[in-house]
Amino acid sequence: MLSELRAAAKVVGVKQSKKVIREGGAAAVFVAGDAEERVTRPILELCQELGVQVTEVPTMQELGRAAGIDVGAAVVVQVQDTVGNAN
Secondary structure, three states: OOOHOOOEEEEHHHHHHHHHHHHHOOEEEEEOOOOOHHHHHHHHHHHHHHHHEEEEEOOOHHHHHHHOOOOOOEEEEEEOOOOOOOO
């Protein structure tokens, strides 16, 4: 699943991630195990409250690389494909 993250629609960062999770648009949530707890705790609590599964990635560097960015990332959310766009 992590290997598919680079090409997937995603948001990086806590603020954007919280919004997508709250709106029910998260297909998958990834949190770096070495990120500061004060940063990841709100995401983990929100996911637990809403029943969203979280995958822990060992390091911020690894998560950033998987997301296709040049820096580490504490949180990355893979966004659900939009369904039902019939014209």
